[in-house]
Amino acid sequence: MSLKHAILGFLSFDAFSGYDLKKAFDNSVQHFWPANQSQIYRTLAELDEQGFVEKEIIEREERLDMKIYRITEAGRAELHQWLSTPLPEHDTREPFLIQVYFGGELSDEEILNLLHRKLKEIEERLAVYEAVYQMTQSTPSKVTDTRATFCAMLTLELGYINSKSDAGWLRSAIERVETKNYNIQIGNQS
C-alpha cells in the first residue's frame, strides 16, 4: 500500500485536493510511482475512513465542490511508521527483458531493432531527468529544509544513473550483436 503512504507524504508537506495531488505525483514521483486519478480519489476516501486525513469541502455554486485534504496526527504517525519500516522484498517485472531473453527466436536485424528502440527510449528519459534537474537548479527553491530536498532529489539521481547504466549496457549489447561477439561481462572489474 505505497500509494496510501505516498499520498500521506505529500499531505505532510501541505493540504491538497485530489486533483492537485495528481499533479504533484506527475511532477515528482511519477517515474517510480505513477498514480492515476481514479485511484487517488479512492485512496483518499479510504484514508479519510481510517482517520489519517480530514477533508474540508469547499462549495462553489454551479461547479463541483472542491475537497481539500489535510493530514491528521494519526496520519502523520502512520506515515512515519511506514517510512521507517523495512519493506518486504518487492519484485519488478520487465517485459522488455523477456523479449531480450527469448531474442534467440529473432533475426539479428530484429534484435538490433529491439535494442535500438530501447536505447532511444532511455536516451529520451535521460534528457528528461537532466532537464528536470536543470530546472531545480535554476529555480531558487523556497524550500528551506535542504535535507528533505536532498532526499527527494536522490530519487532523481538514481533514475539518472540507472538510465545511464542501461544505456551503456544497450550500446555494448548492440555492438556485440553487430560483431557477433557473444561474450558476457560479469564480475571481476574494479
Add this chain to the structure above:
Amino acid sequence: MSLKHAILGFLSFDAFSGYDLKKAFDNSVQHFWPANQSQIYRTLAELDEQGFVEKEIIEREERLDMKIYRITEAGRAELHQWLSTPLPEHDTREPFLIQVYFGGELSDEEILNLLHRKLKEIEERLAVYEAVYQMTQSTPSKVTDTRATFCAMLTLELGYINSKSDAGWLRSAIERVETKNYNIQIGNQS
C-alpha cells in the same frame, strides 16, 4: 500479457508441464519476471483455448495426470510477432523510492538505516548474480546456439550492472547523509 509470451518462449525450447515451467521460470527469468504456480496453470489453459499450445495428457494410475504442453505453429507465430513488436512504455513501481523521497520526515539515523538495509539487500543479490554466472561458466552447456544463450545471459548481465550502480548510489548517498553534504550529482561527467 508478457507471462503468456514468456511461457510460449519456454515452450519454444521444449515441451513442459506446468510444474516444470514453474521451475524454468525460477531458474532463469525470475529476477525480472517472477511467476507463480496458479497463474501459470491459468495462463496455460488460456493459451490452450487460443490454440497457441496443445496438451498431451499422461495418465498415471493412482496419481494426478500430468499434462505436457507443446507450442503449436500458431503459438510460434504469435511469439515471434510479440518478440519483434515494440512494447508500450511500461512503468515500474518502487516503494523503496517513496520511502527515500519522503525521507525528510525521518531522522538521520532512520534514513541511514533505510539505506543500509537496502545496500545489504543489493549486495546479496549481486552475489547471487555472480554465483549464477560462475555456474554457467563451469557447467559446459549442451546448448549449441550461442546467440540464443547470449541473449538470455544479457538479462543477467543487466541485472548485475544495475545492481552495481544501485550499490554505488547507496554508498554515496549514505556517505553524503553522514557528512551532511546534501549535493546531488547529475550530468556532466565523462
Add this chain to the structure above:
DNA sequence: CTGTCCATGTAAGGCGTTACATGATTGT
C-alpha cells in the same frame, strides 16, 4: 466554437497474489 483545463468520481475488468485442497513418492 472547439478543445483543453478544472474537478469530481463510478463501473468493469485484468493481472497477479495468497491461501487452500489433494495425494502419492522420495529422501532423512
Add this chain to the structure above:
DNA sequence: ACAATCATGTAACGCCTTACATGGACAG
C-alpha cells in the same frame, strides 16, 4: 516418522487500469 517433492488446480481478494460521466471556465 516426517518433510519435501511431484503435480495439479480453485477461490477470493487486491491493486491498478481503462473507459465513461458531468459540467463550468477559458484560450485560440
